Amino acid sequence: MPETETFRIPKHRRHVPGARQRVSKTLADWGITDELADDVTLSANELVTNAVAHCQVTHAQVKVTLTLREPYLFLEVHDPDRDRLPKPCDPGPDAEGGRGLTLVRLLAHGWGHAQLPHTKCVWARFMLPERPERTGHVPAAL
Template sequence: MPSTETFRIPKDRRHVSRARQQVRKALADWGIAGAPADSITLSANELVTNAVTHCKVSEALVRVTLTYDGAELLLEVADPDRDRVPLPHDSAPDEEGGRGLTLVAALADAWGHRQEPYTKCVWARFTPTRAEEAHVPRAL
């Protein structure tokens, strides 16, 4: 049976670090560490930052859900701005932002979004053991 961790944070940038800490703790509790934990935590940081930055619903809560079945981990970040779907774009070298989804796409096995009745959910799927193997340096 999969393990699930769900929490909510206010739609405010100063709460992104709290989300990152809670993701890191859940991963540690499940024995996910090293490069896979770093990739998942960085992806969570990017998706939560996007949610708190782009959601136009005032006083909103952002929901973060991690589901781990021992082989795959699913990260989901949902906010109530259902009609503002994520659109990756090419950022100019001098732009300060706009690379979050590209980063998530590079770190995750797959990512996407879905519109639910009252929310939008952006998700990323990881295979922690495969991610760990991918980060092992090759012998010279």
Template sequence: MPETETFRIPKHRRHVSVARNQVRKVLAGWGVGGELADAVTLSANELVTNAVTHCRVSHAQVGITLYLQGPYLFLEVYDPDRDRLPAPRACGPDDEGGRGLALVGRLASAWGHVQQRHTKCVWARFTLGERPERTHVPADL
């Protein structure tokens, strides 16, 4: 089994589902299922949605990398708008958006971002074999 999978999608909302389905397929191929697969897939959905929504580079592509390293599974989402860094924001109960990074923060064991020469990378780390209660999403999100 390969320990790294990378793919790209066009920076358009209609391709978010393509990314989500590809993540699910890679995880299934690696034997990752259940709540951990759900947490990684939902996190990928949120990070890819943020990338396609906030990237201001025309005709860009969004890169998605999944890899296994020791007891961890990493999800990385790249886009070429390196100066627009993600930041969690406070949301009211009636707001329709703005909870994605908070959700990733609850699902992953850690997350962050890195500015690279031509891109930025937003990443999330998941512990393989996590107990389901660690990936539970509280009702306050």
């Protein structure tokens, strides 16, 4: 059975840091640390920021879901502006933004989006590192 954590934030920039902290805490609670935790947290920050910045539905909420399902960790960010699909762009060197989806593409082992009946979902998939209990390897006794 996969582990899942879901939460919602109001569609406002001031709530993005709280979403990032919640993702980071969930990952720590699941024992996910180091580079993978940094990659997922940064990707969540970018996807939530995009949802907050580009969703044109008034008084909307953004839903964030993390799912741990071997061998992957999935990050999903939903917003109700289902017809505004994300488009990676190539900003100029002096642009202050526009690199979020490119960053997610580089950090994740896959990403995409889906139009659902009432929302759109932008997702990223991250490969979990192998641990001895996942491979059947038993450490030698000391």
